[in-house]
Amino acid sequence: MSRRLIALASALASLSTAAHAQPTQAQLDRLAATLDVRYQVLDNRPGPALCAPAPSCHLAELTLAAPEAPAAGWSLYFSSVTPILQAGGDAFVLSHINGDLYRLTPTAAFVGLAPGRPIRVPLKLAGHQLSELYPMPNHYVAAEGLAARTVASTRPVVDPETGLESLPFVTPFTDEARLAGVSAADTTVWATSPRIWAVNAAAGASVQPVPRAAVLPTPLRTRLDPRGGELDLSRGVKVSVSGLPRAALAAALARLAKAGAAEASGGAPLRIRLAPAEKLALGGYRLTIEAGAIELVASDPEGAANGLASLAQLVDARRTVPRLTIDDAPRFDFRGLHVDVARNFHSKAEILAILDQMAAYKLNRLHLHLADDEGWRVEIAGLPELTRIGSRRCHDLTERTCLLPQLGAGPDPSTPVNGFYSRADYIEIVRAAQARHIQVIPSFDMPGHSRAAIKAMEARAARLRAEGKPDAEAGRYLLSEAENASVYSSIQHYDDNTINVCLDSAYAFLGKVVDEMAVLHAAAGQPLTRYHIGADETPGAWSASPACAAYEARTGIKPADLGGHFVEKVSALLAERGVVVAGWSDGMGHAEADRMPAKVHSNNWGALAGEGPASAHVQANQGWEVVISTPEVLYFDSPQAADPKERGYDWPSRATDTRKVFDFMPENLPAHAELWTDLHGKPQASKDDYPLEPGVRFNGLQGQLWSETIRSDAQVDYMLYPRMVALAERAWHGANWETPYTPGKAYDPTTGAFTAQMRARRDADWTAFANLLGQRELARLDAAGVAYRIPTAGAVVEDGRLKANVELPGLPIEYRVEGGPWRPYVEGAPVAGRVEVRARSADGKRAGRSLVVP
Template sequence: MALVATGCATNAPSPSVMTDQQVADTLAANLDVNYKVITNHGANEGLECRQLAAEWASCDVINLTLTNNGPAVTNTDWKIYFHSIRMILDVQNDQFKVTHITGDLHTLEPTEKFKGFAAGEKVVIPYIGEYWTLFENDFMPRAYVIAGDSTPKTLQSLDHEDPSAYLDPIDGDNWKRTPTDNNILATAQSRFEKNSDVDLIASETLAGTIVPTPLSTTLTGETVSLAQGIKIDNKALSAAMLDSVVSRMATLGINTNGQYPVKVILDPSRFSKDTKVSGAYQLDVRDGSTLIVGYDAQGAFYGLQSLMSLASTGAEKTIPTLKVVDAPRFDYRGVMVDVGRNFHSKEAILRTLDQMAAYKMNKFHFHLTDDEGWRIEIPGLPELTDIGSQRCHDLSETTCLLPQLGSGPDNNNFGSGYYSTQDYLDILKYAKARGIEVIPEIDMPAHSRAAVVAMEARYKRLAEAGDLAAANEYRLMDPQDTSNVTTVQFYDKRSFINPCMDSSLNFVDKVITEVAAMHRAAGMPLNTWHFGGDEAKNIKLGAGFQDANAADKVEWKGDLDLSKQDKPFAQSPMCQKAIAKGVVSDYGHLPSYFAEKVSKVVAAKGIENFQAWQDGLKYSKDADAFATDNVRVNFWDTLYWGGGASAYDWAAKGYDMVISNPDYVYMDMPYEVDPEERGYYWATRATDTRKMFGFAPENLPQNAETSVDRDGNGFTSKGEASPRKGFYGLSAQLWSETVRTDDQYEYMVFPRVLAAAERAWHKADWERDYQPGLEYSQDTNHVNKVALHNDWSRFANLLGQRELAKLDAAGIQYRVPVPGAKIENGVLHMNVSMPGLPLQYSTNGGKTWSTYNADAKPTVSGKVSVRAVSANGERYSRVISL
C-alpha cells in the first residue's frame, strides 16, 4: 500500500525570537493532535511487517496528524513525549523521528529536515506500529512537550479522558484483528439480537431469590414486611461485623431500630457434614421473626447479607417467608485489584470491599506493586513511596518514575499515589469487619521496576554519604548486569529483581516483616503472601520472532538478530556464578528458584500460604518444592491456548488452584466487541456479565461448548490429568493499564463482578463435572444450554430489577449496559441485557429524550438515538444511533 506523508510548508516563516519555555507553552496550547487508524492488517496489505521485526509479523498503520492552531514555530529543539502501548517500528515522514524511552513512553522530535510549523498548518505523520489498534483506549492521553530546558507542558488537545477528543473513530474493518476475524461487532442490531432471548420476568417470580444463589431455598407461602424496621438480637458477630451490617442496611434503607426480631446465633451442631464449612448458614424467615444460624461468625454474617439480598431499595420492603440452607462452593472467592499501573483511592477500595461482603466474596488480592508504581508505605524504605509511587518527568528517575499509561508529566493524577501505613490499616480493619482476607501482592522478580528504581535511588543517596554497607543492603539490581531484555510492556533489565543477590532477599524479608506488622496491628494476621512471579521473560525470545540471520524463514514471524537477545539475568555476573555452581540448570529457572527461596522467608515468619501466578512457579517440581503449608496459584492460561487442559496438570502437582482465566474473569477486558469500550484485549475481545455468569470454573473444557476464542471461532478443549484435589477457588481480576480514574475502575468491575461472585459461591445445575478425556467444542452437546439460558435470564432480571439499584444506593459507578435496538417498518424496538432498566430514545439528536414503552412501541423516522438508564435514573449508558 502507498503511504503518503504531508510535509510542512516550504515557505516556513522566519524564525521568531522565543524562549524555550515560550516554545513549549505555544506548542502545548496550540498543537492539535489527532490519530486515525489507516489499517490494522498491514501484512495483508503489503507492509513489510516481518522485516520491521514485528512480533508474529503483524503491524498496523496510524496517521498522526498535528495541526498548528497558533503562531508559527520554527524552533527545532523540542520533543513531544507521548504514550504508545505498541512499539513503533517506522515513521513515514522524514521530518520527524520517534524514539522509544521506556515502557510506553516515546518521543517525537524533528529531524534536520524539519521545516517548522507554519501558522494553521496541518502535518500528517504516518507510522507503522506493532500488532494492531482495535480499541480507542489504546491511544493514551497527556502527551507533553519540552523545548530545550523548559518545564514540560501537557498538550491541551490530549489532556482528556475521552479518546474521541483526539481520535477518529475506528471504522471499516479496522475493528477486526485480522481480515478473517469472526467476532460480531456490537451494534444496535447485534445487541438487540443477543438480548432478544431474555424477557422481563415478573417481580413476584423473583421474590425469594438471593444473590448469590443458595444451596437450597424453600418458600413457605407467606410474606413479611421490613418497612417498619428490624431489631437484631446478635449472639454471633463481633461489634465491628455488626456495625458493617448495620451500615449496609442503612444504605439499603432498612431501619435497624425497628421491631421485627432478627435473631443471629452460632450452632455448628445444626449443620450436616457437607455444610460444615466456614461461611455456611441457615436462614429462617417467618411471620413473627427471623432466625439466622451460622456455622461460624462468617456464616452468621452471610445469613444477614442474604436477608438483605431479599429486600429492594425502595419503600416496598415485603419479602417472602422461606427457609435457606447454604454453604459456599469455594473456600477462595476473590477479587484482585491492580493499583500499581494506576492508583485507586482508598475510598474506591472500601466501596469494593462493601460489595464483596454483600455478595459473599472473601479474598481481596491487593496487587500493590508493579513496574509503574509502588503503592504501600514501608517504614525504613522511604524511597519506595517517595520515588516509586510517583510518576513525573525526570529522566534521571531520582525523584520519580517516568510517566506511563497516560499519566503525563505531572503527579497530580492517578498515575501517582500510595497508601500510607494508616491507610493500609484502615483497609485491613474495614476488610476484617466484613470477613475478607487481604492478600498483599508484591510482584517479583519481574514487574518490579518501581522497586528497583527506588532502591537504586536509595543506593545512590547512601553511597554518596559514604555508607556503602547500608547502600547495598537492599539493592535489587546487579550493577554489572548488561542483559539485553525487553519485557512484556517494553521495559529493560531494570524491570527485574535479581534473584542471585543476597540483598534481594534482605529486601523481601524487610518488606514482609513490615507488612506483617501492619496486619498484626489491624488484628488481621498475615496468612497469605502473594509473590507475583509472572512474566519473568524476554519477549524478544518468544515464538513470534525468528533469527534474521537464519537461512529458512517463515512469513509469519518477525525477523530479529536473536544473538543480541538475552534471557533475564544472563549477563549478570552474580547469576553467572550461581549457574556455574549448579544452583539451577539455566537462567530460565531462576524465577522459580527465587520463588522457592522467598517461600522459605514466608514460612519462617509463620505465614501459612504462599501464592503466585502459575507461570512464576513453572520450573519448580511441584507444590512440595515450597516451604509453606499451602501453595496457591492463580491459574491464568487462556482456555483456547491449552488452559483447559493444563489447569489439571497443575492441580495434579498439589497446588491449590485459584481459577483466574483472563478470557473469562479478567475485568480489564472489554465488555463488548466495540472500539469505544475500555480495556486490553490480548486474551479476549469481550467479556460481559453474561459470559462471566456462564463460566464453568471447575470443568474448564466445558466452556469450549458455550463460548468462542479471541477471534470469535470455536475451539476444542479436554483435560487428561486427574487433579490431586479439587480446585480451591475463583478470582476475578482488574488490571489497571487503561483504568486511570475511580469511575473508570468501577465501570470495569461492576456489575460483572456479581456474576463472578455467583460462580464462586454457587455451582449451577448446568455445570458438568470434569471428566478426564472428555472433549468439548461448538459441535458437542454435553451442556444443558436451556438450563444455562434460564439461569441467566433469572440472574439478568435480578440485576436489572433489584441489584443494580443497590449498587446505585452504594454510590457505585457501574456500567449501564448499552441497549439493543432496531427499526422495522418505522417502528422502534428496544431491549437491554438486564431487563428492568429504563430505556430512552431521542429523535432530535439527544436534545430531548422519551421513555421507551415496549407495550406501545413508538413510530420513528430519521436518525434515532438510544440509551439505557441506571436503576436510579441518574446515569446513562453510552448513546448509540441507528
C-alpha cells in the same frame, strides 16, 4: 591543537548551537496549549507483506498542527502500549525511551509548524488497536531545563451526561472492514444496535417478575413458608448475638440498617447464633424468617455475616421480608477479586467502597496488587524512596525524583493516577476488610514487573552514598546490579524491570517488605498469612550478570533455571514467617513441587484454549490451592463489547459482558471449547490430557481488574460492575446446568455434552438473574454511588416503528430522532430519520452510551 581539545571545542560549539535553539518556557507553554495532535488508526489488517518481519501489525498516522512551533530544542513525548515499528517522514526522529514511552524530536529537516501546514507522521505498529480508547492520552512537550507541559489537545474529556471518558484527539472508528478485526480471517463484528437487539431478543430479554425471595448470589436452597405472609420490619430489628463477638457483625448490621431494618429496642427479634455442632459449612448459614422473629444460625462469623447480607437483600420498599428458610453454603472457599492499583492508582475511598460491595455479594478475598513496573503504592517504614519515587511519574529522565511517565500518565506527578496508601491508609483498608470477613492478600510482583522497586532502591543507594554511608549500607536492599550486561525486553517493553535474583540484597529487600506488611496487618487485626509474589520473570534478564555467573559457579544453577529457584527460595522465606506463598500459575510452575512448602496458592491464568486446563489440573493434583483466574472471562479490564468505544485490553477477549461471566463453568475448563469460539470467532477444541485426580477440586475463583487502561475511580466502577455480581454468582453457586467434569474428556462444537436441556436451564437461569439485576440490584448500586456500566441498548426500525431492548430488563430505555429531545421508549414508537437509543441507570439519573439505529 590536540585531538582532545578539538573534540572539546566541537562539543562546546554544539552546546552553543543547542542553547541558541533552545525555546523559552513561554514558547513551550504556548506550544502545549496550541499544538493540535490527531491520531488515526488506518488499518488493523494490512497483511503479512506490509508487516514483515513482524508477525502482525497495523498502520496509523499521527498529525501535528499548530500556529507556530520552536524550530528546535523541544520534543513530544507520548505513550504507545503497542510497540512502534517504524515512523515515516523526515521532520521528526522517533526514539523509544522505555516501556511504552516514546519521543518525537524535530530533525534538521523540520521547517516548523504554521496554520494550514500540518505534519503527518505515518506509523507502523505491532499488533492491533481495536478501540478508540486504546491510545494513551496526555502527550507532553519538554525541553532541556524547562518544565514539561501536557499537550492540551490530548487530554481526556469526560461527558457530563454519561460520565464516560473519550479521547478527542483520536479519530473515530468508522471503517468496520479495516478496523474491527486483525486479519481477513477474523470474524469479529462491532456490537451495533441491531446486532445487540438480535442477541438480546435471542436471549429472551424481556421484563419478567422477580421472585420475592430472590437473593444474589443464589442460595443453595430456599423454602417459602407454605402459609405465606411476611414479617414487618418497619420498626427495625432487636438483635441478640450468641457465640460470637457482636463486633464481628457490625458492618453486616450496618448494611441491614441501610436496607431499611435498623436496630431498635421495639423491633422484630433477630437472633444470631453460632452452632458448630450443626455442621453448617464454613461461610454458610441457615436463615429462618417466621411470623414474629428471625433466626440466623452459622458455624462461623463469616457465615453469620453472609446470612445478614441475604437478609438485607430481602428487605423491600415496604420494609418487609418474606417468611422462608434459606439453607446456604458457598461453592468455593476462595471467592476473590483482584484490583490493580499499581499501574494506575485508585483511591482509598474506592477500595473501601469495593469492600462494601464484595461483602454484599459474599466475596471474601481482596487480592490487592500494590506494586508493578509503573508504581509502588504502599508506604514501607525505613524505605521512603519506594513511595517518594516509586509512586510518582513525572518528566525526570534520570528517575531520581520519580519514575518515567507511562500509560499516558503525563508529566505532572500530582494527577490521580499517581499516589500511594500511607501506613494508616493501608491499616484502614485491612481493618475494613476484616470487619467484612474479607482477607486482604497483598501483591508485589517479582522478579519481573518490579521496575518501580528497582528504581526506588537505586535512588536509595545513590542517596546513601552521597551522604557518605558505606557501600554495605547503601546496597543493602539493591535489586539491580550495575555490571549486569544482559539485554532483554519484557512483555511491556522494559529493559530494566527484573530483580537480579542472584543478589543477597534482593532477599533482604523482600524480607524487609514482608516484615513491614506483617506489622501493618497486625495493627489492623488481620494477621498476614498470604503474600502474592506474582512470580513473573523476563527471559534473558540474568544471562550476562556477573553475580549470576558467580552464583552458578557456587550452586550449579544456570540462569535459565533461576526463575523457579527464586520461587522456591522466596516460598521458603515466607514459610519461615508463617506466610503462604501465592503467585501466577506460569511462574509458579517453574518451581519443583517437591521443593515447595506444604501449602501453595496458584492463580491459574492460562488460556482456556491453551495451557489453562492442563496447568490448573497439574497444580491442583500436586496439592496446591488453585484459584481459577481465566483471562477470557475473568479479566475485567477486557472490553465489555466488541465496540470501538469500549475501553480495555482485548488480548484475552474481544467482549466479556455480564452474560459471559454468568455462563462460565469454573469446574470444567475444557468444556468451554464446545460453547465458545476463539479471539477471531473460530471454533475451538480441547483435550484433557492431564485430568484431575478423584476428589481433587479447585480452591476458588477470582476476577481480575488490571488498570493499565483504567485511570479513574469511575472507570473502575464501569469495568467492575455488574460483572462482579456475576462473578459472585459463579463463585458461590454451582448451577444445575453446568457440564459435569469427566476426566479425560475432549470437547469441540460437535461433542454435545452441553445438552439442549442444560441450555434451556441456563437460559432460564440467566433470564432470572438479568431481571434481578435490572429491576433490583442495580438500584442498590445506584444508592451506593456505584457508577456501573449501563448496557448499550439494542434496537431496530421495522416498518417505521422502533423496537428496542436491553441486556438487563427493567432498565429505562429512551430514544431521540434527528438529535431532538430524548423520550422514554414505548414499544413500536413511530420514527423517521436518524434514530438513537440508549439505556439509563436504574434510578434514571445517569445516561448510558447511545447508539445510532441504522
